[in-house]
Amino acid sequence: MLIHPWDAARDEEEWQTWLRTRDFGQLAANGVNGGPPILVPTHFLFDGDKEVVLHLARPNPIWAAIEACPAVVVSVHDDYAYIPTGWRADSPETGVPTSYYASVQLTCAAEIVDDKEGKMEILRRQLAHHQPDGDHGEMRSDAGPYHRMVSALRGLRLEVVEVRAKFKFDDHRPVEQRERIAAELAARDLPHDAGARAQQLRRLVTG
Template sequence: MLIHPWDAALDADEWRSWLRTRDFGLLTANGVRGGPPVVVPTHFLLEAGEEIVLHLARPNPIWAALEANPAVVMSVHDDYAFIPSTWRADSPGTGVPTSYYASVQLTCTARIVDDKEGKADILRRQLAHHEPDGGYGVVAADEGPYRKMLSAIRGLRLQVTGVRAKFKYDSHKPVELRERVAAGLAERDLPGDAGARAHQLRRMGAQ
């Protein structure tokens, strides 16, 4: 991912705050024996910015890739919008279209968890995050509705070793242009436009 200086996260708090409300991404591992990368869409739980926990079905093709090479990337993107050329034009025919988006890529070292207690712990943490009302019931290796299903999954603990964060919202452009784009996003109001506009205005205020 190319990150120009003006698109980089302002600080660690910016990407951490953004990622705190997002828990679905693409887990990518190197292919086996020269094959293409293995890409798995999945929910995950980032704990303290240091470790990611998740579980996947035992037949998932990623396991062979992880056993061959534990280096992975968890990629998350959101708040994206296409910006038409006319919105960025100072005069007719001079504008260049672009894409706005936020993206965080976490480089990690994967550790597979196969013991029942370890898998129950991961599942319990994820369910507590997604269902804070506790309606999911007891999650344990030796009791409750999940104990018989633990054999069908494998757990993953991903130790975060690097972070690349990008907030591409024309931060290097004149304020007048960014205000014009913000007005266009507000009027168009497609899915993603509100999030993109909020980032643009927030980053303008931070400069």
């Protein structure tokens, strides 16, 4: 993705803080034999630094792609909103529309996990994250309610080797204009407007 200097994350802490509160995105792998990329929507667990773990069903077509090339991308976007023409100019006739959004793309080296205990360890970590107050049952690879199901899935450990982070909220525009757009987002109040406004105002205050 194109990242202008004014849209870039200001430091590692900014994108890491944003990503720690999100756990669903797209896993992308190169297509096999020149085929198109394979994209899988999935929950994942980011450790806050250098590792992502997840699991997928064994029949998933992405496994062949990862086995052919272990370089993958985890892509996450959120806090997006359409900004109409008139919000960025004195009239709709002279304004140019845009999109506000935050996006983090993690380029990773993938390691497939097929041993039962390794897969169970990933499941334990994911359940502890997604169901922190839930009853997970006995999470063992050799007994309990889950051990017979483990063969139906494969695990993934992804080592983060490159990060591309973008916070596109008109940081290069005058403060007065950005404050006006924030007010417009609050008034329109579509499902994602509050998140986009919060990110825009955070960048405005910390800029």
